Amino acid sequence: MSILVYIEQAEGKVKKTSLEAVSFANALAAQTGEGDVVAVALGTISKEELAAVGKAGASKVLHGADSKLDAGVIQAHASAVAQAFGQVEAKTLVLAKSSLGDAVAARLAIKLKAGLVSNVVDLPKTDGGYIVKRSIYTGKAFAETTVTTENKILAIKKNAIDLKLDGTDAQVEEFAVSLNESDFASKITSTERATGDVLLPEADIVVSGGRGLKGPENWGMVEEMAKILGAATACSKPVSDLGWRPHHEHVGQTGIKVAPTLYIAIGISGAIQHLAGVNSSKCIVVINKDPDAPFFKAADYGIVGDAFEIVPKLNEAFKAEL
């Protein structure tokens, strides 16, 4: 028996959130005695990169190398992971919440007759019963969820556990996936992705701008700060509605929900809908000229003043310190 972890890749690299899922599974296995942790990776990716998943706590990686799985076709990935689940006689599947992970997990819940909990923020309580803590109301509350099925799927939220990379390389094993035509009933015709940048949902630091920046031409200093800090850039809803920034940068209730270590908000007033997207951040810094901006109530640190004056100075200070 093993705990299975579905790991994802981006441009040939295993995603950091997937490594967190492996660390989570490793801690869970130690708690429940469910054996070792086996990861399953799909599509073209190097053996070295997969072996390194062992550092996060996997003893083995099943590699379904079929290049048809390079694209994240939801049904095909769900079929492949279900096969891996059977092969390692798992009772528990762990994965990181993501655009593809969520879509695959939902289908697997039915395929595997597994109780599925999403937005998991902590290891389950397993002494008598199986109680999982999840984030609800867009980060404004938590719920304890009782899972009653034998098979279980946990889709974990970013930062649910500290990533530990103290293990040794995993054994990488070829995994023959049997796929049929109906698994490829849909076709991904093209993909547009901002390359080379830090992906917003996975970023440890996020620098975000709002309407206070007055126009898209003023984003240079935001991008500069992101570059200095190795951060992703984000924006508020009005900014993406106005077309100043692309929709995939919109953070908030109806946009991306982020959980970075550090969130820096520049010229964002902090409407409740925006806070819903950032309230899982560890540390929030707010720069706003209005001392009564609601965002200051949700912030750890703040500077009251003109962003156009403060941000360039702050960029210099970051450069000097880092």
Place this chain on the structure above:
Amino acid sequence: MKILVCITHVPDTTSKIQFTADNTKFDSTGVQYIIGPYDDYALARAVELRDQASGKLTVLNVGEADSDPTLRKALAIGADDAIRVNSAPKDSYFVAQQIAHYAKEGGYDLILMGRESIDFNGGMVHGMVGELLGIPSFSPVMKLDVDGSSVKMAREIEGGKEMLEATLPLIAGCQEPIAEWKIPNMRGIMSARTKPLTVVEPVSQDTQAEASKYELPPAKGAVKLVDKDNVAELVRLLKNEAKVL
């Protein structure tokens, strides 16, 4: 084309979240309920598609009688009829089974809903229904065009989007900018009163992962303000006190 849109009946995004009965129940005192914002996008797109293809648009909710005004609002926005599965939505699996049953019975070509509900945020129901019905599921879908039985979609992925092609029947979890929210007009509100709203009973009581207890996050301490002429102090605090750099 027959379209089914599944909507949630959820607290307004500005609601104060509180719990009662020893943290086992959501406190709805003073809370305004709305159509889930993502479901609202799905509904708006469905109205456009229905009008293009002169099809029929049914809206469905799994909920108790207090959901009826929310369903009436969906009828006012443009749905032709409504179904309410008469039960509290106990968990994603419970809801997915009801939708799968009534979707199959109605023989819908296209099933749309929001990418997730804004109360439990699971984002799992569309995928479960897809698997239960053996049809493809997609989420989060930000663009969806139908031409005959072929469907072109854009699905949001981390840092961008992917373009997809599939054929009906399928199910999609929607988000902006798939369509602009529609505000019901007076004619819509009047006609909604007489459109059929059918109440049906749940077909299964099975659940897999029900919430049993709630808690609020710990209160946030007061913000530490740094003088605008001393920004280096902020960098020092982030590095040495918060330890986030």
